[in-house]
Amino acid sequence: MSTMYNRDMGVGIIGAGKFGLALCNLLAVKNPVKLYSRRQEDAANFETNQQLRDVALHNNVSLETDLMNLCKTCEVLIPAIPSDNYPELIQAIQNIVNPGHFIIHATKGFIQSNANPDTKSHRPLTVSEYFEQFTSVRRIGMIAGPNLSHEIHQGLPAGAVIGSRFNEVISIGKELFSSDRFQIFGSNDLLAIELAGILKNYIAIGAGITEGLDLGSNARSLYITRALAEIIYIANRLGVSSTSFLGLAGVGDLMATCQSPLSRNFTVGYRIAKGESIESIVNDSIETVEGLKTLKLIHNEWRYTSRIPIAQILHEILFEQKDPRSLVNVFMKATGENDVEFAL
Amino acid sequence: MNQAHTKRLPLKPVIKDVNQWPLTKTTSERKEFKAQVRTRTLNALKRNFQDSSEFYELLKNVIYLEKIRLTQNPWKTDKQSEALFWADIKAQLLELEKQNNHTSNNHLEGILTQIINHYLQEILSRFEPRAYRFAQRILPYFYGGLLKSAPGRRIQKFWRSKDSIYDRFIFYGDIDRLRELASIGPLIVLPNHQSNLDSPTIGYGIDLLGLPAMTYGAGINLFTLPWLSKKMNQLGAYKVDRRKKNAIYLEVLKSYSSVCLARGVHSLFFPEGTRSRSGTLVNKMKLGLLGTAIQTQKDYVLDEGKENKPVIIVPVSINYSFTLEAESLIDQHLKMQGREQYIKEASVTATSYRLLSILFSHRYTKPEIHIAFGEPTDIFGNKLDALGRSLDVHGNFINREEYFRRGNQHVHNDQRDSVYAQDLGQIVQKGLHDNKVVLSSNIVALVAFRMLKASFPKMDLYELLRLPLEDVFWEWDDFLDTCQRTIDHIRIKANQGNCILSTQLDQSTTSIASHGVKHLGIYNSKRALVRSSEGKLRSESLLLLHFYANQMEAYVDNV
Numbered sequence: 001m002s003t004m005y006n007r008d009m010g011v012g013i014i015g016a017g018k019f020g021l022a023l024c025n026l027l028a029v030k031n032p033v034k035l036y037s038r039r040q041e042d043a044a045n046f047e048t049n050q051q052l053r054d055v056a057l058h059n060n061v062s063l064e065t066d067l068m069n070l071c072k073t074c075e076v077l078i079p080a081i082p083s084d085n086y087p088e089l090i091q092a093i094q095n096i097v098n099p100g101h102f103i104i105h106a107t108k109g110f111i112q113s114n115a116n117p118d119t120k121s122h123r124p125l126t127v128s129e130y131f132e133q134f135t136s137v138r139r140i141g142m143i144a145g146p147n148l149s150h151e152i153h154q155g156l157p158a159g160a161v162i163g164s165r166f167n168e169v170i171s172i173g174k175e176l177f178s179s180d181r182f183q184i185f186g187s188n189d190l191l192a193i194e195l196a197g198i199l200k201n202y203i204a205i206g207a208g209i210t211e212g213l214d215l216g217s218n219a220r221s222l223y224i225t226r227a228l229a230e231i232i233y234i235a236n237r238l239g240v241s242s243t244s245f246l247g248l249a250g251v252g253d254l255m256a257t258c259q260s261p262l263s264r265n266f267t268v269g270y271r272i273a274k275g276e277s278i279e280s281i282v283n284d285s286i287e288t289v290e291g292l293k294t295l296k297l298i299h300n301e302w303r304y305t306s307r308i309p310i311a312q313i314l315h316e317i318l319f320e321q322k323d324p325r326s327l328v329n330v331f332m333k334a335t336g337e338n339d340v341e342f343a344l
Numbered sequence: 345m346n347q348a349h350t351k352r353l354p355l356k357p358v359i360k361d362v363n364q365w366p367l368t369k370t371t372s373e374r375k376e377f378k379a380q381v382r383t384r385t386l387n388a389l390k391r392n393f394q395d396s397s398e399f400y401e402l403l404k405n406v407i408y409l410e411k412i413r414l415t416q417n418p419w420k421t422d423k424q425s426e427a428l429f430w431a432d433i434k435a436q437l438l439e440l441e442k443q444n445n446h447t448s449n450n451h452l453e454g455i456l457t458q459i460i461n462h463y464l465q466e467i468l469s470r471f472e473p474r475a476y477r478f479a480q481r482i483l484p485y486f487y488g489g490l491l492k493s494a495p496g497r498r499i500q501k502f503w504r505s506k507d508s509i510y511d512r513f514i515f516y517g518d519i520d521r522l523r524e525l526a527s528i529g530p531l532i533v534l535p536n537h538q539s540n541l542d543s544p545t546i547g548y549g550i551d552l553l554g555l556p557a558m559t560y561g562a563g564i565n566l567f568t569l570p571w572l573s574k575k576m577n578q579l580g581a582y583k584v585d586r587r588k589k590n591a592i593y594l595e596v597l598k599s600y601s602s603v604c605l606a607r608g609v610h611s612l613f614f615p616e617g618t619r620s621r622s623g624t625l626v627n628k629m630k631l632g633l634l635g636t637a638i639q640t641q642k643d644y645v646l647d648e649g650k651e652n653k654p655v656i657i658v659p660v661s662i663n664y665s666f667t668l669e670a671e672s673l674i675d676q677h678l679k680m681q682g683r684e685q686y687i688k689e690a691s692v693t694a695t696s697y698r699l700l701s702i703l704f705s706h707r708y709t710k711p712e713i714h715i716a717f718g719e720p721t722d723i724f725g726n727k728l729d730a731l732g733r734s735l736d737v738h739g740n741f742i743n744r745e746e747y748f749r750r751g752n753q754h755v756h757n758d759q760r761d762s763v764y765a766q767d768l769g770q771i772v773q774k775g776l777h778d779n780k781v782v783l784s785s786n787i788v789a790l791v792a793f794r795m796l797k798a799s800f801p802k803m804d805l806y807e808l809l810r811l812p813l814e815d816v817f818w819e820w821d822d823f824l825d826t827c828q829r830t831i832d833h834i835r836i837k838a839n840q841g842n843c844i845l846s847t848q849l850d851q852s853t854t855s856i857a858s859h860g861v862k863h864l865g866i867y868n869s870k871r872a873l874v875r876s877s878e879g880k881l882r883s884e885s886l887l888l889l890h891f892y893a894n895q896m897e898a899y900v901d902n903v
Contacts, residue, residue, distance in 0.1 A: 075751065099742060099747040133737075136726065167760070
């Protein structure tokens, strides 16, 4: 039998990116938090001024450089890393995490997995599916919603939804995160929450383009509404009901990311519209832009259907050098007889 | 890849002394057993109905529901005394009310205990080793007749050895591991359900493998013949009445099954709940009884000294080339699905000539029963090693108590356990799907029906089924070609672990096809497929062909 760990309700955050640090400060209001960073230089920085990447961290935060130790001492693990890094993470912790762990991840991206041909569908996996497949952890959830890290660092009020099939995970999430400046809701439809978070990313790129082209608020709203129908269509095809898309993870997150220059995905679209090349933008950005990867995967999976015009045109604009202005055609020339054509 | 089990049947019993079987002990320790079920039910009900007014409502509700059942939906199996019993309970409750004692927990509990005892008396199985040994002697003759083979080894000399029934029961899966695990924790054997023949078949199959007898739930409607019902009861069957949906009855049933498992009694459930009407696997598993598996595992974890004991899940796929009641099953299915679009086929009258010709046409057949045991897992779908320890996908040991833990303690959480039960349902369903043994008859039915559909692409299912039979035929050579392609496709599926190839598929395509046609749906009053004198393949019943083709639908991609 595996070793018994002596752990209380220890909480560990994996990943010291912008969003990881934001979550860290939210949690630290009420609990001691361990933060894992794989960057060696972080330890020294943290040691000297309790700061990482210009973000001052709460006194309750301690830095952990040993991932194994983090997993042994923390019952709740909160990975906030780019989706590309999951295979590596799982590889590192697969022998140490067990069904007693709770996982609440914060990653809005698909993981492409060729490792296991036995998957039900060949579509890329969400983080929770990836965990279920390669570890024995079962109680998994996701935190999603309109949470721009910059605003959270400023201490502005916000809210999020925790999706999990287990009420236990939702209540743990509520206990840990909720405070007078952070409100938590729950949902049992984990897959819907994950998909809402993932799919909105490529939509935000297009919103950035509308801003960059100075099309105005009317056009952007038109775009966002049509885009919502498109991602709901995709979600339905993946066997998920539409309802969760009206919540924080869906509409809520769309409103934030499609309006705010603080959003990475939005910024990519904006700069494309201003004439920059995708290579130079990617080279510039410090943090991963999940939307680009999602777009490629979605386009790859669904390119033969006519029901995802926005994904198709964005793919052409970003990767096939098409004029960003062609985005307008998609929602202006759409033959839409019905305003709302998806069923709830 | 899954290979057929080759050891000579029957295998030696895992536990030789029948009196040592956990199931036998439930009969010899019946008093204690009943007390355990009673306490468990009471405790569960007390958890769900906390104050006495809720209890009172529950009792009133149950009495009402039972009265409705007795008057509006009476069955032959209902005992005369039942009406009296419920009248008495009602009188007691009224009396309490009169004395204003109906909020007293003690009084209410007294009445509740009577109801529990009443149900328990009805449900209880009384396993008798004598009856079991009797069945052991009778069943070979039954299956000998059905599979047209000699009923055992002893008479083998007089027959060619190929014709013993032991050669007609073909097992797949890791039988040795299963036998090892049988003495470590209770097995929950979960077979697919196609036919009424399944219960005796799996029961006899388990006996051939030397596993101890299992307890199983059987619909109370099957207990109409007094002699048969007594025998079933003595073979470990407990009665389940699907009309009774009240909270007390369901709780007694769950506790019954939990206590059996807790005492290490191996159990058999049909997770699909009912026979598949269409021939396909029912895609929603019954979660209630799977839930008791989760409960039992949790109890083991909390119970000192038993924490390492696993509850072992074993999906089983039973496969025949024939389903005796296929006609009525598919008829029921299409009536439900098609409504007015479905027109029943004319049934043939069973003249003695007809019966003789059916028997005569089967004189060269050698029907077989293929039973595949899926890999035994714990209730979370983890593999088990020979000592019953759970292993994760990377081969690390998993401490099962972790599943029930939060912080440094185990916590009760019904919602969590219900999610585990849902997942278990999925695991079982996948197990049943992946362990389907593909027989030659499956291939021919699938190919014939698909070819038929392809040649009338514009017709919907009901139009197809109404085609005049003289217009429907298959050229033998075309048929063989398609069989070849389908077999190749199924081989790929089998290599990916999505099904098992039966020993019948080791032959050339021509032999597989002939074997399949010869064995498909024998014993049905019409033949689903038959070689006509001019060499073409014809069908006597497209309904039956549809039914048998359905059994394979899930294994071919839709192209």
